[in-house]
Amino acid sequence: MPVKHNYTVFRVDELKRRKGNRALVFLSEMGHLLAVSTDLESLLRKALFKVLRFFGMDAGRIYLLDDQGEYLNLYAHVGLQPEGFEKQSLYEGFSGQAVRNRCLIAQHVSTLKDRKRMNFLLKKGFKHIVCVPLIIKDKVIGIMNLASGKDVIDLSENKKDLFTTIGSQIAIAVMNAKLYSELQDKIFRLEHSEETIKSFTYSVTHDLKGPAIGIHGITKRLLDKYSEQLNDSGKACCNQLLKASGHMVALVNQINDYISSKEAPLYFEPFNLKEITGGIREEFSDRFVERKIRWLEPEVLPDIVADKLSVIRAFRNLIDNALKYGGDEMLEIETKYGQDDSFHLLSIRNDGIRIREEEKKKIFESFKRDVTSKGIPGSGLGLSIVAETARKHKGRAWLENGMTKGATFYISISKGLKPTDDGCHE
Template identity: 50%
Template sequence: MKSTIAKKLWGSFGVLIAVLTICGVIVYWQIHGINRVIEQLVEVREPLQEIILEMEINMGNTSRAVMGYVMERDPSHVKWLHDSEKEFEGLVSDFRELAETEEEKRFHREASLFFAEFRKLSHDIVALVNEQHDAQRVFREAAREIDESIGKALERVVNSSPGWTKAKEEVTLNMQICSHEVFAAIERYLFQHTGFHRDEVKSAEQAFREFRKMYRKTGLSDEESHAIRLIDRDYNHAIKVGYDAMAVTDQLYVKLDRFRDDLTRMDTVLNKDIQPLIHADTVRATEDSKRSVSIASTITLTMVISALIIMALVTWIITKGIIASVRRLKEGSEEFGRGALDHKIDVRTKDELSELATAFNQMAEKRKKAEDELKQSSEKIKLFAYSVSHDLKSPAMGIYGLTRLLNKNYGDILGKKGKTHCEQILKASEQIGTLVEEINLYISTKERPLSIEKTEIEEILEVVREEVMGRLIARKIAWSEPEDMPEIKVDKLSIIRVIRNLVDNAIKYGGDDLKEIKIGYRESDETHIISVTDDGVGLKAEDSEEIFELFKRKNTSKGVQGTGLGLAIVKEIVERHGGKVWIEPGAEKGTTFSVSISKHL
């Protein structure tokens, strides 16, 4: 008779049910006893204890509402604050009605005074946050006006004054730099509120006044004197509103310190002074429940351990044969995973596992046959692709050469329109040749084995930087890269192509506003991560997935020559290095391409 796995498991399940039934009856009586103790504990009613707990929760909500408004200035936090105040006022009133002892009544008086003071302090903080926000807005507007005043007035003087000198230009530039440092230091003080930043403000302001004196000593025309008076007026106004904003910030932080101290004081009163007075009955009931629970836990633990031992023994007897068969199946599947499709799984049991082993063996035979057919098909496709590439490239180059001869020898006869057509044919044939080369490169990228070697990242970046430096200089694009980057294990030529394609992509599609290309590096536990960031026209989020597919180009690439294979090649190379490539669009403009490379190549 065939002994199936189902029958074996049903037998084990029956033993398990019997053991659990016995344990369940015993545990039921223990739980029944615990419930009686818990009922006694619940009957000990302490309304004052509940009110104190609600007060603690309310104080936490009030604190989060106030600090939330300080951090985010969200009106919903003010509403939350008002709701918490009303709730706390109600709790104080409830405590007054239930207070019986002198200590409890004294606490009610302290809580009432605390509530009044705490409420006023919370409202003062909200008002100061609003005042700080308004002062900061006025300060930023004044800083913007002085910046525009310096820029416009001095630019007008520079362009019109025949007595302008290099020394005067340097002093003027230093004035502008110092004004920026003053306002930046004030901004930092408003956000971080440290004495260090206040000293920064004074130091930068002193430097500004020194350069202003030096400027006056350079010899000013009437127009320059008028300009510097305007600058002094706007600067003094900006400094005044800046110090006003700093003063408001000082007041706010004083109130916040007092707010925290009051919370700490009230929490101490609640937990150390009041709590011990009102929960003596709870302590006694709790001790009784602990003893009952301890006894019940001991009995229950003994039953559970006994049940586990019985269940483990029965399970071991029944599953011993199943595990041996499963182990042979696992070993056989691992052999299949390593490519040994000729391996046969031998399971001698007369159950479903034997049938599964037979199915595995049949599947391996079918897969081996399919892999042989796939390999032959892949070789045919590769030969076909190279053949098509060659057949495309040869006519394209022929068209290119004939068109050049036609344009050179018969340009006068063709006329302007004919020359235009010739140029279009030349560009089209060049694009065909480029496309063929990119297709061949993409095929070789998938087929060529990786040559892994230790390489400095600086060496890879140096190769790419030298290749594109001419274009960077011509378009006045800045290049930056981190220092002290580590040595990594990669296929050097492939990773050079990855960085080259990403940098070329940034230059091509960054637009006329592209001013900087920044190379970044970071690492995780498993990967090295290299990024290429530009400040160009950017990329829409919906384009970030499709752009790595074959022949896919983003909408902004119209009019820019390309094949649509560059990023597909990047993706293929990176995936062969055990990593991935992804895009992070900038907040307003620019794009960051990041690639990860496995550390275990």
């Protein structure tokens, strides 16, 4: 059965199109020019040159209103040097008149009221001027002045409409360029602010860590050597100091880990996941024994390519998170490995307290802690470090609750990562 099409194909002859409607082609070219330029002065100079060539005019200037709306400042000129006209009051000359009245003005130079301007233009050989207001959303933001040495210029209705349309095009481009410039400035200030915050954070954590470790060490030594000479109140104070200084050191380390997860370059290398799980098991063995928690892991694990230190940090935070918030009923923590065509899938499951559904989406955000964590020491950075580690390995982090209890945290790591060349970091 033949297929019937309900459309017609028209082939565009570019040469005929250009000859048939010069104005349409010109507007199209102007639109392209104004869309791709972001530097304001360069944009206006190019636009002015194109306008002069299309209309057969000899010289031109583009002025923009200042923020107070009192003066017109020169931004571009072609064919005519400024010579004292770089800044004009809104209440003088034909430029100010066109802006105030929000209308196009065309005038013979010899009829200008300002004799100084008239003599200046006549001396340069100009006979006609056209002032085109730059209007966007009913607001005049500037003026384009064009001058011609011809005895007669075409000011038909079509030409006047074309002048007005071009004025609006330029006005839109000016606003876009200004918005782009403001955006770049804000980005620069934001980046500078971020650098300041980073420097401050590094400085503070460095300055805090030393005294905290010192307090912790001195207090521990005091308890070890002089505990017999301390009464119950003194021992309690020392134990509280040990606990508080230990929390401070842990917090400083957590902040440093968070900064490292964001800023430190990665070194991708092949290694076996057993190196990670074995080290983690040993690191937390005392706490596992103390709380009678079983540690489960596969007998065989594969080699992967990743940043080893980052993966160790992520595992450490997940285990620490489970121990802190899994609750007293938690009996086991299990690590598993899975994969699909694109990712290694690492998971850590515990059979403790489930994560509330409303908390699941934001639990990986910085400084976010579940309401059930109230009273438990922590920075709210551990899981955000896990998420950042996954992101920098081109994967993601997420969690799934068990059917009746517990939760499983997942990290995916791309299989496409290549070992880092010596001397080169990601």
